[in-house]
Amino acid sequence: MSFSQLSLSKTLIQALPNTIKTPTAIQTLAIPELISGHDVLALAKTGSGKTLAYGLPIIEALKQNQDHQALVLVPTRELAAQVCDAINAVAKPQSLSALCLCGGVDKELQQQALAKQPNILVATTGRLIDLIKHGLSLSQVHYLVLDEADRLLDMGFWPDVQTIADQTSPKRQTALFSATFSDTLRQQAKPLMSAPKELVADQENSTNSDIAETLYLVNKGSKTKALITLIEQQAAKQILVFIGAKENADSLTKKLNKAKITTAALHGNKSQAEREEALEQFKSGQSQVLIATDLLARGIHIDHLPVVINFELPMHAETYIHRVGRTARAGANGIAMSLVCHGETDALNAIRSLTQRELPLQDLEGFPVTDKPSTGESKRAPRDKKANRRTQNKKSIKQFQRKPKAR
Incomplete structure (x- = not known):
């Protein structure tokens, strides 16, 4: 199928990047439904082209109704910047503009930019709530998109999502991806939507084939040492490594740099400027x-990221799908490796x-496994139950004191 078969205008199709030739599965499913005015509940894996799946219909609608606004809510600053750039690339040739609203940027500058009435707002929930408290009106928002809605929920942002949705037009169209x-x-999505069309571009909870x-x-x-070995074996120009705790990210970064592997860290303790520098x-x-x-990794978009490595498995199974989905985007091939210990x-x-797959464990050459799996039994020696009862029966602190030795 071609984009011209999806009821998009010729000028909008011409504004698409040269690298985009045909619509992806989620774009083929979502664009006609959104152009028809339906609410949409869409399941689409990471890297499937979902930004344009909702971005193109929004731009098409705003060309006809320039007094209306669209709002895209995302979980992280990095994703907000990525989405805003992708939308602006096709919106600006249509004389429309998107504005990124997130923390780490001067709020007064954002308020000045809002005064110019941008057509599309791409925002994190915290900064948007703050701007609403300072007078921002969302009454002209007729198109609301919740991008990476599972992460908005998991990260505790859903109360903010509901508050923001209540500020938008009651006649709005809502899309959840x-x-x-x-x-x-x-x-949680039901109260925000009206008879949504459910769209499934991929098998639920699946990873990219x-x-x-x-x-x-x-x-x-x-x-x-195993991570260093894998990096050296891959010899890839770019390798994204996932780690659980931000406290451990800097320590691991130092160790890799000591091994002559140029490494940067991206985590919540970094300032916005430091995050942008590390990503750049x-x-x-x-x-x-x-x-x-x-x-922080949710907003990372590298066009041809060849390798992802899980230094540790994530606490939530769904996160594994998002992690490995950073590679093999837009039809490319990719490699995902995980280092797993018995404790995981x-x-x-x-x-x-969750994925309904075997995911067998392999040996890594040069790294024999000597750790033993946990049996689930306590390593402490069994207590003397009689001694416990004797202790409980003592009536005074004096009874705990040793008796003086006879001389």
Whole structure:
């Protein structure tokens, strides 16, 4: 199918980047429904082209109603910037504009930009709530998009989402896009939507078939050396490494740099300027490896990211799908590797259950596994129950004191 078959205007199709030739599966499903005015509940994996799946219909609608506005809510600053850039690339040739509203940027500058009446707002919930308190009106927002809705829910932003939705036009059109769906998300989305069309571009909770996944069983204490080995073996220009705790990201970064692997870290303790610098260094090739926590990695978009490595498995199985989905985007192939220790067995089983795949563990050459799986039994010696009862029966602190030795 071609874009010309999706009821899009010729000028909008001509504004598409040269790299985009034909619509993706989610674009083919969502664009006609959104242009027809339906609310949409869409399941689409990471890297499937969902930004244009909602962006193109919004631009088409705003060309006809320039007094209306559109609002796209996203979970992170990095994703907000990415989405805004992608929309502006096709909106500006239509004499429309998108504005990014997120923390880490001077609020007064954003208020000045809002005074120019941008057509599309791409925002994180916290900054938007703040701007609403300072007088921003959303009454002209007739198109509301919740992008990466599962993360908006998981990260605790849903009360803000509901507050913001209440400020928009009651006649609005609402679209929700997510890589995973839970019963909780479905229930929370219902009050915000009107008879939504459910669209499924991919099998629910699936990963991209273009990703080659390998999971290695290693000792917990061997993970850093194993990571260095994998990086050296891949010899890829860009490798994105996921880590659970932001406190560990800097430590691992230092160890890789000591091993002569140019590495930067991206996590919540970094300032906005530091985040942007780390991401730019990675994109430009100044650093080969970027170590990121899940919160910050959601907005990372690298056109041809070849390798993703999980230094640790995520606590939530759905996060695994998002992590590996950073590679093999827009039809490209990719590699995803995970370092797994015995202590992560429960996390691995949860991922296997969610994705309905075997995901076998392999040995990594040069890294024999000597750690033993936990049996679930306590390592402490069994207590003397009689001694416990004797202790409980003592009536006075004096009874706990040793008797003086006879002389």
